[in-house]
Amino acid sequence: MRISTFLIFVFAISINASFAQSDSLKLDLKQAEVLFLKNNFDLLAGNYQIDQAKAQVITAKLFDNPELEYENLFYNHETKKFLQTSYEFGQYAGSISQLIKLAGKRNKNIKLAQTGVKLVELEYFDLMRTLKFELRNTFYKAYFAAQSVKVYEDQVKSTESLLKAYDLQLKAGNVALKDVIRIKSLMIGLKAEQANLLNDLEDHYKDLKLLCGLEPNTSLLLTIPSNENKNVAINQITYANLLDSARTNRADLKLAKTDLEYNELNLKLQKAMAIPDVEISLAYDLKGNYPEKYTGIGLKIPIPLFNRNQGEIKKAKVGIDAATSNIKKQELILSNEVFNSYHTAIRNEKLLTEIDPSFNGDFNKLINGLIKNFRERNISLIEFLDLYESYKENILQINNLQFERMSAREELNYVTGTNIFK
Numbered sequence: 001m002r003i004s005t006f007l008i009f010v011f012a013i014s015i016n017a018s019f020a021q022s023d024s025l026k027l028d029l030k031q032a033e034v035l036f037l038k039n040n041f042d043l044l045a046g047n048y049q050i051d052q053a054k055a056q057v058i059t060a061k062l063f064d065n066p067e068l069e070y071e072n073l074f075y076n077h078e079t080k081k082f083l084q085t086s087y088e089f090g091q092y093a094g095s096i097s098q099l100i101k102l103a104g105k106r107n108k109n110i111k112l113a114q115t116g117v118k119l120v121e122l123e124y125f126d127l128m129r130t131l132k133f134e135l136r137n138t139f140y141k142a143y144f145a146a147q148s149v150k151v152y153e154d155q156v157k158s159t160e161s162l163l164k165a166y167d168l169q170l171k172a173g174n175v176a177l178k179d180v181i182r183i184k185s186l187m188i189g190l191k192a193e194q195a196n197l198l199n200d201l202e203d204h205y206k207d208l209k210l211l212c213g214l215e216p217n218t219s220l221l222l223t224i225p226s227n228e229n230k231n232v233a234i235n236q237i238t239y240a241n242l243l244d245s246a247r248t249n250r251a252d253l254k255l256a257k258t259d260l261e262y263n264e265l266n267l268k269l270q271k272a273m274a275i276p277d278v279e280i281s282l283a284y285d286l287k288g289n290y291p292e293k294y295t296g297i298g299l300k301i302p303i304p305l306f307n308r309n310q311g312e313i314k315k316a317k318v319g320i321d322a323a324t325s326n327i328k329k330q331e332l333i334l335s336n337e338v339f340n341s342y343h344t345a346i347r348n349e350k351l352l353t354e355i356d357p358s359f360n361g362d363f364n365k366l367i368n369g370l371i372k373n374f375r376e377r378n379i380s381l382i383e384f385l386d387l388y389e390s391y392k393e394n395i396l397q398i399n400n401l402q403f404e405r406m407s408a409r410e411e412l413n414y415v416t417g418t419n420i421f422k
Contacts, residue, residue: 024219025220025221026221026223027220027221027223029224032135032139033132033136035212035213035214036131036132036135036213038213039212039214040131040211040213041213042127042131043124043127046120046123046124046127047124049123050117050121052120053113053116053117053119053120053121054117056116056117057110057114057116059113060106060112061106063106064098064099066097066098067096067098068095068096069094069097070093070094071092071093071094072090072091072092073090073092085286087287090286091286091287092286093283093286093289095281095282095283095298096281096282097280097282097300098279098281099277099278100277100278100279102275102276102277102278103275105273105277108268108269108272109269111265112262112269115262116262118258119255119258122252122254122255123251123255125251129414129417131211132414133410133411133414134211135208135212136410137407137411138204138207138208138211139208139222140406140407140410141403141407143222144403145197145201145204145399146201146222147399148396148400149197151395151396151399152190152194152197152392153194155388155392156190156191159186162183163184163187166179166183179381179382182381183385186385186389205220208220232421233349234345234346234349234409237420239338242338242415242416242420243335243338245416245417245420246335246337246338246415247334249416249417249418250330250334250415250416250417252330252334256326256329257327260320260323260324260327263316263319263320264320267316267319267320269316270309270313270316271309271313273309274304274308274310274313275304276301276303276304277302278299278300279298279300280297280300281298281299281300282296283296334415338412338415338416341411341412341415342412344408344411345405345408345411348404348405348408349408352401352405370387370388409421
């Protein structure tokens with residue numbers, strides 16, 4: 001009886017021991033999103049691409065520069081002099097010309113460039129949608145993995161204390177060697193599982209730091225507000241409403257539709273390019289023409305005999321067909337993603353609500369009950385450890401189910417392009 005009391009005392013002390021924590025960056029999901037929007041390098045690169053596309057609009061608005069041409073007598077063999085410009089002994093000629101684009105090419109180029117800006121912006125928003133889902137999903141994955149690590153920390157510490165106590169009792173001849181071996185086997189398994197889980201957790205932290213632009217040596221302490229799970233109920237949302245939201249808000253679908261618009265504008269431009277442009281010029285010639293001091297006006301226009309831009313027009317038409325097909329593809333992908341994510345979320349929600357909330361109660365309260373049964377010899381050491389192991393496995397499963405629930409909600413945000421669940 002004294003042996004059991006001694007072991008129980010050691011075990012209970014280890015369970016209630018507090019763990020010192022080093023200074024960490026305390027981070028909730030909203031703070032992580034602020035860092036993400038501020039520091040994510042992929043988003044910063046996307047902003048630069050938008051600026052580049054806007055610069056293309058400036059280029060499209062510019063008129064062609066006039067061209068100035070000048071020719072001067074280089075060497076007069078009669079006077080033995082260079083570069084003479086006088087009427088008696090020199091000669092020079094000059095002209096200025098301006099290209100005038102016809103068929104509205106300039107305006108069509110401007111509209112095409114402006115649509116190009118819309119394309120890049122939609123690509124940016126779709127990138128943000130994807131990265132934001134990755135951020136939030138990784139945050140929850142890391143948070144619940146950290147909760148599972150705590151379960152292992154508690155159990156490893158408790159088992160280590162129990163093992164030390166049993167080693168002392170083994171030396172005193174009060175316990176059997178098989179009991180010590182059983183505890184050592186449990187310890188090895190716990191530490192191996194804990195190491196694997198810690199490796200996964202470090203990978204999640206690494207991904208989170210990259211998304212938020214944090215230094216690798218930053219220690220993270222993730223938190224979720226107590227009202228985080230008190231959100232919109234899945235059963236209050238219909239599939240039809242989710243599908244409508246996706247069709248209205250999904251950047252990738254808007255991107256596909258804008259790509260069709262871009263190709264239609266490009267076709268108009270390429271047809272306009274088949275119409276020749278006109279170049280008007282003014283010229284002056286001192287003595288090399290008739291009459292002397294000649295002034296003239298010129299008009300130059302290519303004859304569209306062979307090249308009528310047939311290839312680019314054909315390519316633009318093919319681009320329209322491809323863009324139309326891509327819209328249908330995106331609509332099908334969208335509806336399938338919404339359907340799948342909606343039913344996955346319902347299934348995960350239902351599974352978690354079926355679990356008795358009291359099961360995931362206070363850890364110490366449950367252990368105290370096990371200790372009481374162990375003290376009263378209602379259960380053996382092996383049964384005690386097995387029950388403890390069973391409790392650990394169930395807690396890990398509940399953590400995983402909670403993550404799956406939050407991940408499914410985030411996926412609904414992702415596939416609808418909205419913030420239904422904030």
